[in-house]
Amino acid sequence: MKIRTARRISQVFFFSLFTFFVVVTDLRYLKGYPVSLFLELDPLVAFATAITTHAIYKGLLWSLLLIIPTILLGRVFCNWICPYGILHHFIGWIFGKGRAADPVRIESNRYRSIYQIKYVILIAMIVAALFGSLQIGLLDPICLFYRSMSTAILPALNLAAPSSVYVRQYFHAGAWAIGFLLFVLVGMNVFIPRFFCRVLCPLGAFLGTLSSAALWRIERDPTKCVDCDLCLKNCEGASDPHTQLRKSECFVCFNCIEDCPEDALSFKFMPPLQHEVTAPAVPARRAFLGVLLGGAFFGFGRSSGDSDRNYSKKVIRPPGSVEEKEFLERCIKCDQCIRVCPTNVLQAAIFAAGIEGIWTPILNMKVGYCELNCTLCGEVCPTGAIQRISIEEKTGVGAFAAQGPVRIGTAFYDHGRCLPWSMETPCVVCEEVCPVSPKAIFSREVTITRRDGTPIKLRQPYVEPSLCIGCGICERECPVTDEAAIRVTAIGETRSRDRRLLLDGGAKSS
Amino acid sequence: MNNPSEPTPRISRREFLLRAGAAGALIAGSAAGGLAMWQRRHFVPGFQEKQGLHLPSYSLTPDKLLPEMAIAHGAEHEKVIRAAIGALGGMGRFISKGDVVVIKPNVAFDRPPALAATTHPDALRAVARLVLEAGAAKVLVADNPINSPAGCYLKSGLLAVANELHLDLLYPETNSFSPIQMDGEILRHWSFFDAPFKRATKVIGLAPCKDHNLCHASMTMKNWYGLLGGRRNQFHQHIHSIVSDFALMMKPTLVVLDGMNVLMKNGPTGGRLSDVKKMGTVVAGTDMVAVDSYGYTHLLERDIAELTYIHKANDRGLGNMNWKQTRYKEVQA
Numbered sequence: 001m002k003i004r005t006a007r008r009i010s011q012v013f014f015f016s017l018f019t020f021f022v023v024v025t026d027l028r029y030l031k032g033y034p035v036s037l038f039l040e041l042d043p044l045v046a047f048a049t050a051i052t053t054h055a056i057y058k059g060l061l062w063s064l065l066l067i068i069p070t071i072l073l074g075r076v077f078c079n080w081i082c083p084y085g086i087l088h089h090f091i092g093w094i095f096g097k098g099r100a101a102d103p104v105r106i107e108s109n110r111y112r113s114i115y116q117i118k119y120v121i122l123i124a125m126i127v128a129a130l131f132g133s134l135q136i137g138l139l140d141p142i143c144l145f146y147r148s149m150s151t152a153i154l155p156a157l158n159l160a161a162p163s164s165v166y167v168r169q170y171f172h173a174g175a176w177a178i179g180f181l182l183f184v185l186v187g188m189n190v191f192i193p194r195f196f197c198r199v200l201c202p203l204g205a206f207l208g209t210l211s212s213a214a215l216w217r218i219e220r221d222p223t224k225c226v227d228c229d230l231c232l233k234n235c236e237g238a239s240d241p242h243t244q245l246r247k248s249e250c251f252v253c254f255n256c257i258e259d260c261p262e263d264a265l266s267f268k269f270m271p272p273l274q275h276e277v278t279a280p281a282v283p284a285r286r287a288f289l290g291v292l293l294g295g296a297f298f299g300f301g302r303s304s305g306d307s308d309r310n311y312s313k314k315v316i317r318p319p320g321s322v323e324e325k326e327f328l329e330r331c332i333k334c335d336q337c338i339r340v341c342p343t344n345v346l347q348a349a350i351f352a353a354g355i356e357g358i359w360t361p362i363l364n365m366k367v368g369y370c371e372l373n374c375t376l377c378g379e380v381c382p383t384g385a386i387q388r389i390s391i392e393e394k395t396g397v398g399a400f401a402a403q404g405p406v407r408i409g410t411a412f413y414d415h416g417r418c419l420p421w422s423m424e425t426p427c428v429v430c431e432e433v434c435p436v437s438p439k440a441i442f443s444r445e446v447t448i449t450r451r452d453g454t455p456i457k458l459r460q461p462y463v464e465p466s467l468c469i470g471c472g473i474c475e476r477e478c479p480v481t482d483e484a485a486i487r488v489t490a491i492g493e494t495r496s497r498d499r500r501l502l503l504d505g506g507a508k509s510s
Numbered sequence: 511m512n513n514p515s516e517p518t519p520r521i522s523r524r525e526f527l528l529r530a531g532a533a534g535a536l537i538a539g540s541a542a543g544g545l546a547m548w549q550r551r552h553f554v555p556g557f558q559e560k561q562g563l564h565l566p567s568y569s570l571t572p573d574k575l576l577p578e579m580a581i582a583h584g585a586e587h588e589k590v591i592r593a594a595i596g597a598l599g600g601m602g603r604f605i606s607k608g609d610v611v612v613i614k615p616n617v618a619f620d621r622p623p624a625l626a627a628t629t630h631p632d633a634l635r636a637v638a639r640l641v642l643e644a645g646a647a648k649v650l651v652a653d654n655p656i657n658s659p660a661g662c663y664l665k666s667g668l669l670a671v672a673n674e675l676h677l678d679l680l681y682p683e684t685n686s687f688s689p690i691q692m693d694g695e696i697l698r699h700w701s702f703f704d705a706p707f708k709r710a711t712k713v714i715g716l717a718p719c720k721d722h723n724l725c726h727a728s729m730t731m732k733n734w735y736g737l738l739g740g741r742r743n744q745f746h747q748h749i750h751s752i753v754s755d756f757a758l759m760m761k762p763t764l765v766v767l768d769g770m771n772v773l774m775k776n777g778p779t780g781g782r783l784s785d786v787k788k789m790g791t792v793v794a795g796t797d798m799v800a801v802d803s804y805g806y807t808h809l810l811e812r813d814i815a816e817l818t819y820i821h822k823a824n825d826r827g828l829g830n831m832n833w834k835q836t837r838y839k840e841v842q843a
Contacts, residue, residue: 027660163683167659342658371620371661372781419747429743431723433656435619437781439723459724477656479743 003254007079011086018083022149023165025339025380034059038083038142039334039382043067043210044203045143048136049383051129052329057384067210074211078197078204079236079251084141085197089236092189102233108193109235111246115198119282120290122205127294132325133301133356137333139202144182147359150339151348152179170344171367178348178359198238198249205280208248212279218245218256219271224264231256231265240277241265248280297355306354311499313489314352316363316409316470319370320378320389323496330385333359337377337386343368345472346377361386363408365472365488366481370408372435372471409470410492410501411440411463418485420458424450428459430474430486440467441474441486465492465502560699562691567761568713569796576603577839579795581804584843587632587770588639593843594766594794595640604764605712607645612652612710613637613677614762616717616733617666619779620657626773627780629716631667633768633792637716638675649675652706653736654682680706687739694755695822696748701740715765715798719789719809721777725749726817727810728778729802730765731756754822757798757829767793767801769809799829800836 021035036059039045046063050056056063066077078085092098097108125136137143151172156179158165172178188195197204218241231241234255239246241256257265306312307324318337321327338346338361345368348359361377363370375394378386389406392398396405411430419425420443434441443459450456463486470488478484492501521529572578580597584590595601605611615629623630638649651672655662659681663669672679680686686705692698707713717733724746725732734756735742745752769791776785789809795801799820807814814820814831824831 027658027664162685163681167681167683169684342661371657373620373622373665374661425747426724426749427746428724429746432746432778435779435781437776437779437785439776439779443723473657477743479741479746481741 002258004258007253010080011089014081015083015086018145022146022154022339025336027340027342027376030340030376035340036336036380036382037062039146039332039336041066041081042140042142042203043070044136044140044206045332045383047206048125048129048134049330049332051126052132052134053326053384057330057382058388059382066207070207070210071213071215073216074214074247074250074252075204075207075237076252077207078201079253082141082197082203084145085194085201085251087145088186088189088194088196091186092193095187096189096191096193098193102230105234106229106232109232109238111238111240111249115238115249116280116282116286117199118201118205119208119280120286120293121200122202122209123282123287123290124294124297125202127291128298129294131295131298131302132329133298134329134332135297135356136202137331138358139200140332141196141201141203143332143334144185146339147333147335147348148178148182150335151175152182154339166344168344172338173347173364173367174350175348177350194236194238197236197251208280211247211250214247216267216269217247217271217276218250218252219266219268220245220275221264221266222275224262226262226264228261230259230261233259244275244277246277246281248278301354301356304354306357311490312352313491314362314364315349315357316365316472316488316490317493317495318346318361318363318377318386319394319406319408320375320387321408321495322385322387327360327385328356330383331357331360332383332385334382335359335361336380336382337361340376340380341368342374342376343371343476345369345476363472363488365475366484367476369473369476370471372469404494405436405469407469407492407494409472409488409490410465410468411470411472411474411486411488413461413463414483414485414487417480417483418461419479420460421485424448424456424458426456426458427479428461429477429479431459431461433473433477435471435473436467436469438467440464440469461486468492560689560691562689562699563702563704564692565690565702565707565759568710568763569761570604570763572796573599573603576837577795578797578836579793579800579804579833579838581838581840582792582794582843583790583841585790586843587630588636589843590770590790590792591633591636591766591768591794592640593841594792595637597839597841598764598794598796601640601644604714605641605644605646607647609641609644609646609711610648610650610709611641611646611712611714611763612650612706613641613714613716614733614737615651615653615666615668616720616728616736617653617662617668618656618736620655620661620665621780622665623667624771624783624786625780626718626771626786627720627778628662628666629668629718630768630770631671633716633718633766633770634668635671635675637714637766638671638677641714642675646712648709649677650680650706650710651677652680652682652703654703654739655736682739690759692755692759694758695751695826696745697752697755697759700738703737703739712763713760715760715762717765717767718773719767719769719805720773720780721775721785721810723777725753725819726812727802727806729805730767730798731802731819731823733765734760750818750822753819754826754828757823758826762798763796765795765798765801767805767809769793769805772809774810795836795838797829797836799823799831800833800838803831804833 040059046060237251239249415421419427576599582594688704690702
């Protein structure tokens with residue numbers, strides 16, 4: 001079997017596996033599948049969260065499975081395993097220069113200096129991580145691809161074929177931006193093959209750096225080489241196999257070896273390094289620019305106050321989420337929690353959580369609500385931004401009765417919009433759907449005289465803050481659907497001492 | 511390139527006809543399409559005349575001798591249900607060979623069975639078995655829950671029963687709804703979970719007996735709420751009229767009120783075991799007003815005078831709230 005065939009089999013397998021995991025991340029199909037596998041294998045996720053949290057959370061240790069072959073062989077991940085890389089490879093082949101004439105393809109696969117940008121991006125992200133702001137997820141290919149699937153592609157597919165993906169259609173605010181970003185990044189393959197992988201990918205940069213030490217490398221025998229440049233024809237990484245190989249750019253696709261008419265190229269154990277450009281070619285000043293960029297991002301982002309005093313009432317985090325600053329150290333914006341959420345309440349934030357919190361999960365009770373007997377978001381979170389709490393811990397029952405339930409916010413009435421409070425109309429749907437027992441929403445019966453003089457008995461609702469967990473089903477089911485008469489805001493969340501509402505946290509008074 | 515000094519070649523007749531014909535066809539097509547799709551009149555958005563389907567009656571012609579209602583007491587879910595149906599004359603009275611039967615449970619909430627907020631899986635198993643034993647070709651189970659459908663079916667335990675007995679569990683999908691048309695006090699034109707009824711020949715309502723914060727109780731009549739879609743959260747503005755309208759909307763073959771464990775308070779959601787009281791009773795019957803009336807007074811143990819919707823249904827002739835006046839039978843399992 002040719003290596004190329006083996007690689008294609010691997011690509012089809014891993015792309016299908018990734019898609020399969022995305023599809024089964026749904027309460028109906030989620031049996032015991034390791035759906036977070038790709039995110040847990042991702043060494044950049046493990047490395048960057050290790051910088052921010054000084055720990056490797058649960059399954060992130062699997063990343064060693066990728067780090068070790070990368071150190072030995074180079075960036076095999078990029079062209080054999082990465083589902084996003086495979087997507088780019090495939091799209092480039094269909095719409096790009098994949099089928100152009102040989103000279104065009106050879107020119108399109110020469111190394112260009114813009115390919116250093118990914119290292120500058122990686123440096124900026126690592127510097128931001130050192131300050132405690134985890135931003136790798138913006139461009140990490142697994143996070144980016146997962147997020148695009150979860151918020152844009154699957155809901156769009158479900159629009160085309162109703163109830164094929166979701167029982168009830170899902171909506172994600174700002175999905176169009178995520179969808180178009182995917183479209184643009186993938187579309188760039190028309191102009192520069194593997195544009196994302198070569199120019200932007202911080203994981204590629206990370207693996208490229210790791211592969212500086214690789215023991216097996218492509219070696220060119222200059223005595224056999226006739227300088228035909230045919231090795232560039234299908235070179236995925238633009239790693240210059242025709243001259244001094246740039247190991248950190250090489251995707252180990254082996255196309256060059258198979259394309260060489262003179263057998264001048266081979267994959268060798270410890271070839272002499274003099275023939276190569278062994279380390280990523282990033283001039284020191286550009287690297288320092290990355291340092292400045294990362295520092296500035298943190299400085300400007302954090303001083304905007306979105307994770308501190310100036311926090312938004314809309315930043316309602318999923319149950320089990322760690323405190324906000326820690327959340328920004330852990331969340332990789334993969335939006336797998338958004339995919340698994342059974343009510344569609346989880347949404348990718350746009351600017352609500354500040355620039356640092358772009359595409360992190362927040363709850364939007366206009367769209368959904370937090371299901372009481374559900375902790376799926378924490379179940380799938382690969383980094384522990386949402387901790388893997390149990391139902392008992394979430395609801396504060398059994399052994400956890402003393403600490404009480406996990407609260408994510410508190411509901412407040414807007415009397416001016418409430419039917420029984422201002423419009424002489426019976427309602428209290430909010431009380432009906434309140435899931436805690438005793439209900440956090442209660443009502444008092446009053447008899448009022450209507451404008452026409454007739455009396456009417458009404459139940460007017462109230463919130464008991466010591467019982468409210470902030471699940472938001474009251475807001476979701478309120479008949480005043482444009483802006484509900486009861487709305488949950490972030491205050492009262494148990495994850496943060498600073499954002500609690502009641503002195504005793506509600507534990508005693510309930 | 512033609513040389514401008516050379517005379518332009520003349521087109522053939524054939525080419526002339528083809529080109530003129532293509533242009534003419536395009537003109538004619540545009541005109542025909544435009545005229546065909548021309549909307550001459552305006553309308554007032556939101557006030558268009560509405561059409562909907564009329565739901566048939568699934569009830570059988572009343573039997574002159576057999577009881578209209580049966581009350582069974584006992585300890586074991588399946589036995590008590592069998593005793594109640596047996597007292598009515600057996601499932602064979604209601605289900606014939608080849609029937610396609612819709613069982614409508616109440617799975618509005620994502621709750622485990624012990625909290626008694628949803629139809630108990632043992633109740634579904636018992637009723638579905640009886641229906642299958644009576645020769646039904648197909649059993650469809652359908653509800654449009656308030657919480658997310660997948661979670662409700664899974665955690666209520668109904669999904670497991672459906673898999674065990676090969677029942678068709680229908681999810682309220684986007685295309686499962688069509689509007690119905692009826693002449694209710696409030697309910698006239700509303701989105702309806704119509705998918706299961708496209709094939710149904712019989713309908714059984716299988717409801718738990720629950721407290722309800724606004725309308726006092728959710729039993730067999732209120733159970734039909736789960737067949738509606740759309741903006742159901744407006745129902746609460748006229749809840750008693752709406753619930754009595756359900757008795758007009760649905761004429762079921764049979765209703766079963768499961769009072770083995772009754773949600774006495776904090777309804778309709780419940781949430782604590784202490785909200786639930788063991789009552790060991792199942793009521794089955796052809797008149798949901800009579801069944802609910804028994805449930806309210808004997809299972810929830812409350813004063814029927816306050817249950818406005820049952821009076822409305824009674825006064826509208828949709829059933830008999832004085833269950834003692836009906837032919838009923840009380841048995842021990």
